[in-house]
Amino acid sequence: MEPVIGDDADWTTEALGIELASLSSAPLAQRLYRALRTWIQEGRLVSGQRLPSSRRLAQELSLGRNTVLAAIDQLIAEGFLESRPGAGTFIADVAFETTASQSGKTSPPLGQTTVGEAELSSRGVQLLEFCATLDNRFGAFAPGVPALDRFPFELWQRLLRRHLHATPTQWLDYQAQGGVPALREALCDYLRLSRSVRCRPEQILIVQGAQQGFELLARMLGDVGDRVWVEEPGYNGAQACFSAAGFDVEPVPVDAEGMSVERAPVGGVSPRLIHVTPSHQYPSGVTMSLARRLALLEVAEHHRAWIVEDDYDSEFRYGQRPIAALQGLVDGARVIYVGTFSKVLYPGLRLGYLVLPEPLVLPFRRANARLHREGQYSLQAALAEFIAQGHFSRHVRRMRDCYRQRQARLRKALAPAVARGLTLSEGQAGMHLVAWLDDLETERTLVARAVEQDITLSPLSRYYLRQPGRPGLVLGYAGAREDEIERAGSWLAGEWLALSGA
Ligand SMILES: Cc1ncc(COP(=O)(O)O)c(C=O)c1O
Structure with missing residues (x-):
């Protein structure tokens, strides 16, 4: 079946409406004729597309049917349109010189046009330095990509369908609960048991991936010019957020025991945030020793800094006993735990979470609802069931x-x-x-x-x-x-x- 302008692209009729509403003293039939002719010449309407019927155009554009027919007849006479009895009126197969940007179909690939650095903010320019590895990559040896071919998609789709079907009307509205309660409860059980995280479900804030969690942390806990310590080598996704927030990003060397806090710059500016991957340092792969964990907690306490514990792939341990999260090591520690489903399920899911100390829970919930908006509650509900029914732990084991x-x-x-x-x-x-x-x-x-x-x-x-x-x-x-x-x-x-x- 030929593509129909106006059935699957109602915007065409709407755009004609806007065109006709523009100030012009020309008669309506002339204006309709000119608009259609120009669009055909520019390639915005392409050969083979069917025009909406004259009756429909007349009705939706509030024109007399004869006005529409006059414009169409003229375009047929000039060869821009052709009438196929019993089928409708179609854009004729005529070759025009169209400029790429006008047609929109053959625009040059992004990146070939440049924006002067002066047009970006200095933070924007700085951010681009962290974007070198953004391309989509699959197969060997793209880092951080899970076995997408092994994800139980049929089961997942069944759950999604069921939960989409049963979506309560109030979930269609704006949300500010920190995420679906069932998901926060399921996560809380999982984190307490498998990661020794100290938390109540209320302390969990569901976000769209760890990345959004870092963004929120940066906005809420630091100001432009504040210092953040990051691991060297380290994860440039988090570094990008801190840099974009205007922080002074200070690399602290990593050795065989993890971030070497004693080699952090002494004196001067205290850090506001310290980003670490203690379970499995990214990318070196070392595990932070207990001595270093305790030293880090002490340093954070001393500087009144927040430790951002990025626990991105701790589910995958081979042979070694699971290592408890830093967050659970000491009661009342200045640690914000960040988790993600990107590695354990798939990155396109865009679901992650923060485990916040109690005083930060409501401020973060409110700020997140303001800044990023919560949503995807049906998806979250499906994930809660995926965890509660044991599919999550089975998938991790596999x-x-x-x-x-x-x-x-x-x-x-x-x-x-x-x-x-x-x-x-x-x-x-x-x-x-x-x-x-x-x-x-x-x-x-x-x-x-x-x-x-x-x-x-x-x-x-x-x-x-x-x-x-x-x-x-x-x-x-x-x-x-x-x-x-x-x-x-x-x-x-x-x-x-x-x-x-x-
Ligand atoms: C160290 C580290 N933290 C966190 C993430 C996960 O980020 P997100 O949840 O935004 O996908 C990744 C992903 O590559 C990572 O390597």
């Missing part, structure tokens, strides 16, 4: 096995290089390994060659704010099939061996 196997496959593929001195991170947890390299030149060469192979290699040096960073590669293995991992891993081993002359 993914743990899957990722363990995928990591083993990667290690096997890289074994020839490892035998000759390539060093890999321990991989006791998470969804990626780090391969440490000796020099930045090797890192650069491998990253460039991988592009030709359609393999994503993330340079470790890019995770450092102070350049030059340590050279290496962040190898995400969770989101790629075993055969892809095998192929990409063998390729990498071969290239590394060739480059190192081993």
Whole structure:
């Protein structure tokens, strides 16, 4: 069936209405004729599209039918439209010189036009420095991507359908409850049991992913010019939020025990926020030691700073005993726990949460409802059921096995290089390994060659704010099939061996 202008694109009739309402002394039939002719010439109406019937146009544009017919007849006579008896009136197949931007169909790809830096705010320009790795990437070795092929979509869709169907009318309105109570309760049970987080369901605020949580934290707890400590190397998603909020982002080195707080700048400005990934440091993969955790809590207390505990992928531990969250270590600690469903389910879901100390709960709820608006309550209700019925823990268990196997496959593929001195991170947890390299030149060469192979290699040096960073590669293995991992891993081993002359 031909596309119909006006049935699936009522905007055309509306746009004609606007055109006709514009100030002009020309008769209505002339104005309608000119508008349609111009749109056809510009490619806004394309050949083969069916025009709404003259009756409908007359009715919706409040014109006499004869006025509409006069305009259409003229366009038919000039070859812009053609009448097909019994089928309707169609845009004729005539070739016109259309400019790309007029038609909107062949506009140049984004990025080819530039905006002068002067047109962006200085924060905007700074933010772009954190956006180097924003492209959508799949397969080996895109970091942070879960096994999307293993997500139980049929079951999930059934739950979604059911909850969409049963959406209470009040959920269609603006919300400010901090999220669906059933989800906050299910999460609270899960966090208390599996992560030793100290919380009540009321303390949980559901947000659209950890990223929105960082945004909110930055807005609510710091002012422009305030200092935030971040891990070096670290997660540039959180750093981007802090930078965009106008913070002074101070990298603090990470060693084998996590953020090395004793190496943070002494004296001078106190941090307002300290962002850490203690369970599984991103990207180095180390776990913060107990001594460091206690030192960090003490430092935060001393500076009256808030620790932002980013617990993004702690569900995936292999062999090691689960490590309790920093948030639960000491009663009344100055910690805000940030969780996400991006790794454990899928990133496009855009659901995450904050566990807030009680005094911050209502201010954050109100600010979030004002700044970002709550919503997606049916989706949240479906997720609550997904957790309550045990599908969530089953999925985590399955993914743990899957990722363990995928990591083993990667290690096997890289074994020839490892035998000759390539060093890999321990991989006791998470969804990626780090391969440490000796020099930045090797890192650069491998990253460039991988592009030709359609393999994503993330340079470790890019995770450092102070350049030059340590050279290496962040190898995400969770989101790629075993055969892809095998192929990409063998390729990498071969290239590394060739480059190192081993
Ligand atoms: C360290 C870290 N924290 C948090 C996230 C999750 O962010 P979000 O919930 O916004 O998808 C990621 C995702 O890559 C991450 O690597």
